[in-house]
Amino acid sequence: MLEGLSGSLQRVLDKLKSKGKLTEADVDAAMREVRLALLAADVNVRIVRDFVDRVKARAVGQEVQRSLTPGQQVVKIVYEELTDLMGGSQHRVNMAAQPPTVVMLVGLQGSGKTTTAAKLALSFVRLQHRPLLVAADVYRPAAIEQLEVLGQQIQVPVYQQGTAANPVDIARSGLAEAKRMGADVVIIDTAGRLHIDDELMDEVANIRAAVEPNEILLVVDAMTGQDAVRVAEAFHQRLGITGVVLTKLDGDTRGGAALSVRAVTGCPIKFIGTGEKIEPLEPFHPDRLASRILGMGDVLTLIERASQAVDLEKAQEMERKLRTASFTLDDFREQLRQVRNLGPLDQILKMVPGVSKLKGLENVSIDERKLARIEAIISSMTREERANPDILNASRRRRIANGSGVTVREVNQVLNQFEQMQQMMKRFAGFGKRFGRRGALNALKSMGDLSAFGQGGLPGNVPAGLPHPPERVRHHKKKKRR
Amino acid sequence: MGLLDKFRRGLEKSRTAVWGRLGGWLAGGRLDDAVFDEMEEALIAADVGVETAAWLVEEVRRQARRERIATAEELPSLLERAMTEALSAVDPAMRMADAGPTLVLMVGVNGAGKTTTIGKLAHRYRSEGRRVILAAGDTFRAAAIEQLVEWGRRTGCDVVRHAQGADPAAVVFDAIAAARARRADVILCDTAGRLHNKAPLMAELAKIRKVAARELPGAPHEVLLVVDGTTGQNALNQARTFQEAVDVSGIVLTKLDGTAKGGVVLPIVREYQIPVKWVGLGEQVDDLEPFNPAWFAQALCRP
Numbered sequence: 001m002l003e004g005l006s007g008s009l010q011r012v013l014d015k016l017k018s019k020g021k022l023t024e025a026d027v028d029a030a031m032r033e034v035r036l037a038l039l040a041a042d043v044n045v046r047i048v049r050d051f052v053d054r055v056k057a058r059a060v061g062q063e064v065q066r067s068l069t070p071g072q073q074v075v076k077i078v079y080e081e082l083t084d085l086m087g088g089s090q091h092r093v094n095m096a097a098q099p100p101t102v103v104m105l106v107g108l109q110g111s112g113k114t115t116t117a118a119k120l121a122l123s124f125v126r127l128q129h130r131p132l133l134v135a136a137d138v139y140r141p142a143a144i145e146q147l148e149v150l151g152q153q154i155q156v157p158v159y160q161q162g163t164a165a166n167p168v169d170i171a172r173s174g175l176a177e178a179k180r181m182g183a184d185v186v187i188i189d190t191a192g193r194l195h196i197d198d199e200l201m202d203e204v205a206n207i208r209a210a211v212e213p214n215e216i217l218l219v220v221d222a223m224t225g226q227d228a229v230r231v232a233e234a235f236h237q238r239l240g241i242t243g244v245v246l247t248k249l250d251g252d253t254r255g256g257a258a259l260s261v262r263a264v265t266g267c268p269i270k271f272i273g274t275g276e277k278i279e280p281l282e283p284f285h286p287d288r289l290a291s292r293i294l295g296m297g298d299v300l301t302l303i304e305r306a307s308q309a310v311d312l313e314k315a316q317e318m319e320r321k322l323r324t325a326s327f328t329l330d331d332f333r334e335q336l337r338q339v340r341n342l343g344p345l346d347q348i349l350k351m352v353p354g355v356s357k358l359k360g361l362e363n364v365s366i367d368e369r370k371l372a373r374i375e376a377i378i379s380s381m382t383r384e385e386r387a388n389p390d391i392l393n394a395s396r397r398r399r400i401a402n403g404s405g406v407t408v409r410e411v412n413q414v415l416n417q418f419e420q421m422q423q424m425m426k427r428f429a430g431f432g433k434r435f436g437r438r439g440a441l442n443a444l445k446s447m448g449d450l451s452a453f454g455q456g457g458l459p460g461n462v463p464a465g466l467p468h469p470p471e472r473v474r475h476h477k478k479k480k481r482r
Numbered sequence: 483m484g485l486l487d488k489f490r491r492g493l494e495k496s497r498t499a500v501w502g503r504l505g506g507w508l509a510g511g512r513l514d515d516a517v518f519d520e521m522e523e524a525l526i527a528a529d530v531g532v533e534t535a536a537w538l539v540e541e542v543r544r545q546a547r548r549e550r551i552a553t554a555e556e557l558p559s560l561l562e563r564a565m566t567e568a569l570s571a572v573d574p575a576m577r578m579a580d581a582g583p584t585l586v587l588m589v590g591v592n593g594a595g596k597t598t599t600i601g602k603l604a605h606r607y608r609s610e611g612r613r614v615i616l617a618a619g620d621t622f623r624a625a626a627i628e629q630l631v632e633w634g635r636r637t638g639c640d641v642v643r644h645a646q647g648a649d650p651a652a653v654v655f656d657a658i659a660a661a662r663a664r665r666a667d668v669i670l671c672d673t674a675g676r677l678h679n680k681a682p683l684m685a686e687l688a689k690i691r692k693v694a695a696r697e698l699p700g701a702p703h704e705v706l707l708v709v710d711g712t713t714g715q716n717a718l719n720q721a722r723t724f725q726e727a728v729d730v731s732g733i734v735l736t737k738l739d740g741t742a743k744g745g746v747v748l749p750i751v752r753e754y755q756i757p758v759k760w761v762g763l764g765e766q767v768d769d770l771e772p773f774n775p776a777w778f779a780q781a782l783c784r785p
Contacts, residue, residue, distance in 0.1 A: 039532050040532055040715055042715055042716070108712065108740070110592070110595060111593060112592070112593055139765075140629070141601075141628070141633060142631075143629075145625035146628075146629075148625075149624035149625050194739060194740045195740070195741070196740060221710070223713050223714060223716040223717075224712050225529040225712060225715065225742065226528065226743075227740065227741055227742040227743070228714075248592060248593075250677060250679075250680075251679055251716065253719075254715075254716075276622070
């Protein structure tokens with residue numbers, strides 16, 4: 001299902017061919033798939049509809065960046081809007097001017113409040129604070145014991161009065177206890193409750209009135225479906241929440257609920273929780289969740305970077321040269337530069353869907369310094385030498401080695417690799433006539449992928465594999481993601 | 483209170499959500515694409531998922547054509563029939579051992595409601611006069627054992643427990659021995675909540691299953707996947723991976739007393755043929771009911 005969606009999105013994007021401005025047809029076609037992706041990620045239907053309308057309005061008529069295809073341009077806009085909607089990363093707790101700072105955790109049953117309370121306490125400990133945990137869940141069997149065990153693990157005191165006490169009293173005395181013992185942060189773990197349970201919602205409102213928390217965090221299970229909207233609305237209306245903690249994000253959920261919660265409450269997502277092991281809470285990254293919701297992995301990041309780094313016209317020129325086999329050392333250097341502009345290469349590779357699944361590529365690490373050295377070697381050649389490497393005799397090679405601070409052997413290596421690349425391209429130039437542009441390019445890319453790293457040598461073929469990153473993305477999309 | 487009432491009460495809010503908006507369209511009377519589009523969106527809003535919603539709408543459309551239905555008022559009952567049919571394709575009955583104890587393994591992601599469901603199920607079997615043993619197989623989460631022990635106290639069942647951090651398979655092993663010695667009828671095994679994409683944890687679950695099968699012929703008689711009723715489309719991934727690891731035999735749909743609809747069971751049943759066996763409709767010990775497809779569909783569809 002997931003694979004199907006991003007696959008179909010990719011297919012639709014491939015079909016968009018218009019140049020210059022985005023037409024309404026382009027946008028409509030892409031948005032149909034975007035809508036499905038959002039719905040499959042559990043973003044609320046209502047919010048999806050608003051969102052799609054807004055993006056459509058913004059996208060139609062927009063200039064297509066030269067480095068992107070129209071489809072990629074639409075997705076880029078969607079991605080930006082999503083990130084925007086999710087708000088900035090604000091992983092700071094509102095601290096009280098006069099300590100102690102009071103933080104209250106609320107949410108449905110099983111959303112992860114108790115675990116989050118302990119993680120939050122640990123986060124504060126790491127920041128040199130002295131937190132106190134208050135066990136106000138008197139309903140779930142052994143909830144208090146759970147908090148006590150966790151408190152022991154992280155060496156944070158836990159205040160409790162057993163299960164017979166009233167949660168409002170517990171919270172109030174907990175706050176007094178914190179003042180007495182000099183704790184500067186009080187974290188109140190409340191019982192899980194349904195947003196439609198008036199009695200329990202009254203109770204939590206009373207706790208709020210009694211301790212006047214600086215921060216009321218709604219703990220939301222990232223796997224929540226369409227109902228997230230109603231839950232968040234109800235809690236927000238009743239309590240005025242100040243932030244959201246998104247838990248269980250280490251699963252394979254796409255976490256669209258986060259978007260819904262953010263949209264209906266306007267409150268920032270402050271932290272994310274992953275795993276039941278007690279570690280400090282992680283800050284929330286809106287951009288990462290945006291790409292996760294769209295289900296396109298880090299393809300989006302790749303588009304983003306490609307749109308900044310690679311000039312489409314240069315890429316097309318390069319492609320023509322590849323086909324006609326008039327690829328020179330100058331071109332080689334140009335490619336190296338563009339590829340390096342994308343960022344750390346092994347990271348880039350990991351972003352390309354499917355690459356991480358390729359055999360032998362799991363643990364590949366690319367030495368950036370080698371790329372820099374190749375560039376230096378080529379830059380130490382004269383223009384004539386770059387255009388016609390055949391004239392490079394031993395004396396010239398020595399000069400180049402001296403000029404770039406390497407040995408003659410390394411110069412030879414680079415030249416050998418370049419020659420191999422040229423040979424390969426000649427072969428593919430023939431290919432191209434039979435299978436068309438795309439065929440030749442793809443064949444080349446797969447060669448680039450598999451041979452360059454399999455041999456473990458200098459990444460000589462890498463640049464050839466990346467003449468046009470967006471194309472490469474599409475190629476790999478066809479491999480099934482699992 | 484009758485069972486159906488309980489169902490309807492539990493699903494009250496979701497019904498208004500699904501049909502509230504659709505009401506205007508249905509009253510409008512004309513059967514056009516707009517009505518079907520609205521129906522599809524209403525189903526998606528109930529967590530039924532894009533594909534299954536489209537499929538259900540198509541079923542209704544075809545049926546409406548076949549029966550020459552021209553007004554929209556009759557659509558809810560058609561939809562109800564299509565849903566009931568889809569949900570009835572699998573058998574919701576619990577499989578019990580012919581002789582000796584029946585072993586039920588409870589699995590699911592964190593916070594789905596496994597331990598609470600065990601408590602409710604224990605209560606149910608106890609009130610039917612069966613001897614029940616609880617196995618505290620969640621040796622990971624802090625105080626999970628204490629939580630189960632508390633349920634044992636409330637329902638009057640023995641609890642087999644080890645220390646926290648112990649091998650859960652060993653707990654199950656001991657529970658089987660205890661059940662034999664005490665002539666128990668049912669063994670309910672708790673397990674730690676785990677996200678289905680954590681391979682080592684899924685392997686641990688497979689080991690528990692293997693140990694149970696070796697020590698007690700025919701066991702586990704049931705492997706119940708507990709699904710939080712508020713979960714969205716991720717429940718499909720849960721069903722698939724848990725089924726691959728431990729061959730899930732049934733679903734328990736919990737927390738249906740909120741506003742969530744639990745519509746995600748429709749695609750689960752349709753795609754993986756795993757029957758829903760129980761639904762959790764509240765926090766009381768007797769708020770667990772056997773799943774009834776007709777009631778579920780009816781409660782969801784009828785305005």
